[in-house]
Structure formats: structure tokens, C-alpha cells
Amino acid sequence: MSIEVIAFDADDTLWHNESIYVEAQTQFKQLLAHYHSPEWIDEHLYQTEMRNLAHFGYGIKSFALSMIETAVELTEGQIIGADIQKIIDITKAMLAADVDLLDHVADTLANLQDVYTLMVITKGDLRDQELKIARSGLASHFRYVEIVSEKSPDSYAAILRRYDIEPAQFLMIGNSLRSDILPVLELGASAVYVPHQLTWVHETGDTPVGEQPGYYEIEHLGQLPELLKSLDR
Amino acid sequence: MSIEVIAFDADDTLWHNESIYVEAQTQFKQLLAHYHSPEWIDEHLYQTEMRNLAHFGYGIKSFALSMIETAVELTEGQIIGADIQKIIDITKAMLAADVDLLDHVADTLANLQDVYTLMVITKGDLRDQELKIARSGLASHFRYVEIVSEKSPDSYAAILRRYDIEPAQFLMIGNSLRSDILPVLELGASAVYVPHQLTWVHETGDTPVGEQPGYYEIEHLGQLPELLKSLDR
Numbered sequence: 001m002s003i004e005v006i007a008f009d010a011d012d013t014l015w016h017n018e019s020i021y022v023e024a025q026t027q028f029k030q031l032l033a034h035y036h037s038p039e040w041i042d043e044h045l046y047q048t049e050m051r052n053l054a055h056f057g058y059g060i061k062s063f064a065l066s067m068i069e070t071a072v073e074l075t076e077g078q079i080i081g082a083d084i085q086k087i088i089d090i091t092k093a094m095l096a097a098d099v100d101l102l103d104h105v106a107d108t109l110a111n112l113q114d115v116y117t118l119m120v121i122t123k124g125d126l127r128d129q130e131l132k133i134a135r136s137g138l139a140s141h142f143r144y145v146e147i148v149s150e151k152s153p154d155s156y157a158a159i160l161r162r163y164d165i166e167p168a169q170f171l172m173i174g175n176s177l178r179s180d181i182l183p184v185l186e187l188g189a190s191a192v193y194v195p196h197q198l199t200w201v202h203e204t205g206d207t208p209v210g211e212q213p214g215y216y217e218i219e220h221l222g223q224l225p226e227l228l229k230s231l232d233r
Numbered sequence: 234m235s236i237e238v239i240a241f242d243a244d245d246t247l248w249h250n251e252s253i254y255v256e257a258q259t260q261f262k263q264l265l266a267h268y269h270s271p272e273w274i275d276e277h278l279y280q281t282e283m284r285n286l287a288h289f290g291y292g293i294k295s296f297a298l299s300m301i302e303t304a305v306e307l308t309e310g311q312i313i314g315a316d317i318q319k320i321i322d323i324t325k326a327m328l329a330a331d332v333d334l335l336d337h338v339a340d341t342l343a344n345l346q347d348v349y350t351l352m353v354i355t356k357g358d359l360r361d362q363e364l365k366i367a368r369s370g371l372a373s374h375f376r377y378v379e380i381v382s383e384k385s386p387d388s389y390a391a392i393l394r395r396y397d398i399e400p401a402q403f404l405m406i407g408n409s410l411r412s413d414i415l416p417v418l419e420l421g422a423s424a425v426y427v428p429h430q431l432t433w434v435h436e437t438g439d440t441p442v443g444e445q446p447g448y449y450e451i452e453h454l455g456q457l458p459e460l461l462k463s464l465d466r
Contacts, residue, residue, distance in 0.1 A: 055325050057360035061294040068301060069321050072314040081310030084317060088302050092288050126359040127290035127382035149360035 002232060003190065005165050006112065007146075009174030010122035010129065013221075015136060016100045018198035021063065024090050028067050031083050035075050045070045057149055059125030064091035095128060099136045102196075104222030109141040111225055119144040121159060121172065123151050123179065151179035153186045160187070173224070181215065190214035190231075194221060235465055236423065238398050239345065240379075242407030243355035243362065246454075248369060249333045251431035254296065257323050261300050264316050268308050278303045290382055292358030297324035328361060332369045335429075337455030342374040344458055352377040354392060354405065356384050356412065384412035386419045393420070406457070414448070423447035423464075427454060 011017035025045065029038045036044075048066045056062035067087050071079045112118060120142050122129050129147045133139050144163065148155045160170060167189040174180025175196040184191040191214060218227055244250035258278065262271045269277075281299045289295035300320050304312045345351060353375050355362050362380045366372050377396065381388045393403060400422040407413025408429040417424040424447060451460055 055328055056294060057358075061289060061298060065294060065297060065321060065324070068317060072318045072321075075314060077314030077318070079314050079317075081305040081308060081312050084301060084312075085305045085310070088298060088305075091298070095288050125290075126380065130382055147359065149363055 002169070003116065003171045003228065004169040005117045005119065005163070006171045006173065006228075007119045007121045007159075009172070009176065009180045010120050010132065011124070012175045012196040012198065013102070013173060013180070013194060014105050014120075014138060015102060015132065018196065019100075020094050020097050022198060024063070024067075024094050027090050028071075028087065031086055032071060032074055035078075041070070041074060044074055048073070057125075058123055059128055060091060060094045061125060061128075063094075064088065067091075095131075099132050101136065101138075102221065104220050106138065108221045108224055109138060112228075113141045116228075117143050119146065121146045121148065121151070121156075123148050151176075151183055153183040156183055156187055156189075160189075173221075185212055185214055188214070190216070192224065192227065193217045194219070235402070236349065236404045236461065237402040238350045238352065238396070239404045239406065240352045240354045240392075241342075242405070242409065242413045243353055243365065244357070245408045245429040245431065246335070246406060246413070246427060247338050247353075247371060248335060248365065251429065252333075253327050253330050255431060257296070257300075257327050260323050261304075261320065264319055265304060265307055265312075268311075274303070274307060277307055281306070290358075291356055292361055293324060293327045294358060294361075296327075297321065300324075328364075332365050334369065334371075335454065337453050339371065341454045341457055342371060345461075346374045349461075350376050352379065354379045354381065354384070354389075356381050384409075384416055386416040389416055389420055389422075393422075406454075418445055418447055421447070423449070425457065425460065426450045427452070 008014055025042070028045070029041045032041050045066065048070045049063065052062065052066050052069070056065055064087065067090075068084060071083065071087060109118060118141055120133060122145075124147070126147050130145075133142075133145060139145075146159050148159075156172070159165075160167065167187050170184075170187075170189040171192060172180055172184040172189065173192045173194060175194055177193060181191040181193050193216070195217070216227055218224060241247055258275070261278070262274045265274050278299065281303045282296065285295065285299050285302070289298055297320065300323075301317060304316065304320060342351060351374055353366060355378075357380070359380050363378075366375075366378060372378075379392050381392075389405070392398075393400065400420050403417075403420075403422040404425060405413055405417040405422065406425045406427060408427055410426060414424040414426050426449070428450070449460055451457060
């Protein structure tokens with residue numbers, strides 16, 4: 001059985017995303033520069049995000065609430081209202097940021113959509129992800145869009161059932177070993193890892209994947225058509 | 234053609250929800266009681282929510298960011314860090330609140346699920362709604378769950394297409410004229426309005442529905458089986 005459905009992660013696979021968080025976090029550190037070193041702020045913000053993940057889940061609004069909580073904590077409550085407002089304004093700018101496509105994405109999708117069923121599987125805030133797909137100009141390439149709250153073997157299995165796709169027909173492409181690659185390989189489907197220069201530490205981990213069946217790695221999406229040809233042999 | 238698929242709104246149709254916001258808003262007003270009257274705070278918070286809807290969308294995290302922004306504005310930046318933290322704690326309590334079913338819901342769903350395909354169509358935060366459905370104990374009654382960012386004629390039409398449902402086979406049930414009733418009637422499907430004692434003013438409006446074809450109104454879900462029998466005649 002050969003690949004018929006190719007699913008793409010969105011953030012940092014189709015378009016830049018982590019860079020928006022990095023930029024916001026830089027502004028956040030400038031706001032608190034009188035109180036603490038950048039390293040200390042980074043570390044505490046990450047701890048707050050991890051602690052809040054069970055409450056808030058992923059996405060920009062969750063990040064905003066964690067920035068605010070971190071600011072209160074690291075200033076021992078001394079943060080002024082105007083600076084809280086600045087954090088909210090940073091958040092609004094993040095939500096309104098342009099969708100900046102990664103290299104080769106538009107060409108590759110246009111090229112593949114006649115041969116394969118293409119879909120997006122992304123996690124995070126429903127509305128934010130919908131708006132980005134709409135603004136990306138890529139929507140017409142995708143037959144299906146699935147926005148999930150967590151990427152686990154169960155959530156992938158539910159999507160395959162919903163569209164009646166066999167694991168052997170399914171290929172997932174993304175920049176997160178934790179979210180895009182490992183759960184898909186666990187189902188017996190195939191996955192292509194496309195590392196991104198900036199990847200949130202929560203999504204990396206040092207899990208070795210190596211020579212598992214169904215695992216592939218490319219440097220950018222422009223190499224995907226070539227890889228697919230080699231799989232068809 | 235007769236009704237085959239019954240879709241339920243979730244918040245304030247299956248379980249209490251607005252009461253959680255009302256309780257949170259009461260605590261928020263107590264926090265700002267030194268600065269302003271409850272009426273003034275209510276009015277400004279609602280204005281902030283409406284202004285932020287385009288940025289943040291619906292849900293508890295959006296409400297949290299609007300409470301924080303309102304607190305900064307109404308205290309002219311004088312709000313202290315400890316009170317900002319209290320707003321975040323109010324938010325976490327909202328997200329962790331028990332799912333409190335409305336009367337007759339569990340019985341009615343158990344009763345109907347053998348005869349009809351039941352689904353949930355709800356809007357708001359993806360993760361929050363998924364967790365509530367899981368915690369409600371109702372998940373097994375529903376064949377499909379659809380969480381959307383906005384309930385419009387287009388979003389309902391997309392769901393009907395996805396599951397190959399004709400409008401004449403489809404009945405939507407909910408407490409919001411704006412979100413659950415009017416867009417569904419516009420598609421030529423049927424809708425049952427079940428008013429809830431507490432409904433967010435954004436969801437009400439004074440749109441007259443009256444005697445439109447396909448429009449029904451009941452007082453609680455316990456009256457639904459009787460209504461369905463009358464439709465089959």
C-alpha cells in the first residue's frame with residue numbers, strides 16, 4: 001500500500017511561528033529588565049508555562065496569562081498596571097502577526113495536491129489556527145483541516161478513523177518529534193521530520209528516532225517530492 | 234423527510250456555564266470595589282470583551298485577558314500585582330469548575346440516542362470544551378462532537394456537508410438565538426430554542442423568531458421527546 005494522504009503540521013512546518021514567541025519574549029524580558037537577568041526570566045517563564053499547561057493548554061492566550069503571572073511573581077507584585085497592559089498589547093500583536101511562509105511551502109503544496117490528499121493537523125487555539133490558515137493563502141491546497149488540543153497516538157488514530165485512512169496510506173510531516181513524529185510512528189504510519197531552526201524546548205526532547213521504519217528526515221519542504229518518489233519505488 | 238440527527242449546544246443547554254462567568258465576575262467586582270460601582274465595572278468589562286472579541290475570540294482565557302485589561306483601565310494602572318494574580322486564580326478556578334448538568338439532560342440523551350444520531354456543536358475554546366465533554370459523563374451519548382470558533386450559517390453548512398446530512402434531517406437545540414437558532418433556520422433546518430435563565434447579553438439580542446417554519450421552543454430538555462413525537466406525525 002502506498003501513501004495517499006499527506007498531513008502537515010502548521011506552526012514552523014508551513015509558516016514561521018516560534019519566531020513570534022521569541023520576539024514577544026524578548027519584549028517581555030525588556031519590560032522586566034530592571035528586576036532580573038534575561039536568563040532568569042526565561043527560566044521562570046518556562047516553568048510557569050509548564051505549570052499552567054494543565055490549566056490553559058497551548059496557544060498565545062495561554063502564553064499571555066503565563067507572562068502576566070511570571071511578571072507578578074518576578075516583581076514580587078510590584079509590576080505596574082501600564083506594564084501589564086504592555087504584555088496584553090504584545091499578545092494582541094502576536095495574534096495579528098503576518099503569516100510568514102517557510103521556503104518552498106507554496107510550490108511544494110501546489111505540486112503535490114493533484115496527486116495526494118493534503119491535510120493540516122495542528123494543535124493550539126482553534127480560532128488562532130483557523131485565522132492563520134485563512135491568512136496563509138494555502139487553504140485551497142488542503143482537503144481537510146484538523147485542529148486538535150493535543151497530538152497523541154489517540155488523537156491521530158481518531159483522525160485516521162474519521163476519514164477512513166489506513167496507517168500505511170498516511171504520512172505526517174512536521175518539526176516536532178514529540179507531536180508530529182513519534183505518535184504517528186507509534187500507529188504504524190510514516191512521518192517526515194523537518195527540523196526548524198527555532199523549536200520550543202517543550203517540543204524537542206532528546207528522543208532518538210534513528211532507523212525506525214517509516215521515519216524520514218529532510219531539511220526543507222522542497223525536498224519532499226523527491227522523497228515521495230523514492231518511497232513509490 | 235424526518236429528523237435523523239439532533240445536535241445540542243453545550244454551554245447552558247447541557248450544563249450550567251454562564252453561572253460560572255457570573256460568579257467570576259462577582260469576585261472581579263469585589264476586587265475593584267474600592268474603585269468603582271458594580272454597574273460601572275460590568276459595563277466596562279462588557280465593552281472590553283466586545284472590543285477584544287476580534288483579537289481573542291470566545292472562552293475563559295479571553296475573558297481572563299479582558300478582566301485584566303479592564304482592571305488596569307479602571308484603576309488607572311493602580312491595580313497591584315497581588316490582585317492581578319487573583320484574577321488569574323479566578324480564571325483557573327473557572328477552568329477547573331465542576332460540570333453541572335441541567336435538569337433532564339442525562340435522561341433525555343439516554344432516551345434519544347437509540348433512535349437518533351446525537352451530536353454536540355459548541356463554540357469556544359477547543360481544550361476547555363473537550364475537557365467539559367469528558368467530565369460531563371455524557372460523551373458516550375454522542376456520535377460526533379464539533380467544536381467551532383463561531384456559529385454561523387457557513388459553519389453549520391460545513392458540518393452538514395461533512396457528515397452528509399440534509400437540512401431537513403437536522404435539528405439543532407440550544408439556548409442562544411444568535412448562535413443556535415437563527416443560523417440553522419437560515420439553512421432550512423429545524424431548531425429548538427430552550428431559553429436559559431442566565432444568558433450572556435451578547436448571545437441574546439431581540440431578534441423576533443415567532444412562527445418561522447422549523448422553529449420550536451421548549452422550557453427544558455425533558456420536553457424534547459414529546460416535541461419529537463409531534464414532529465413525526
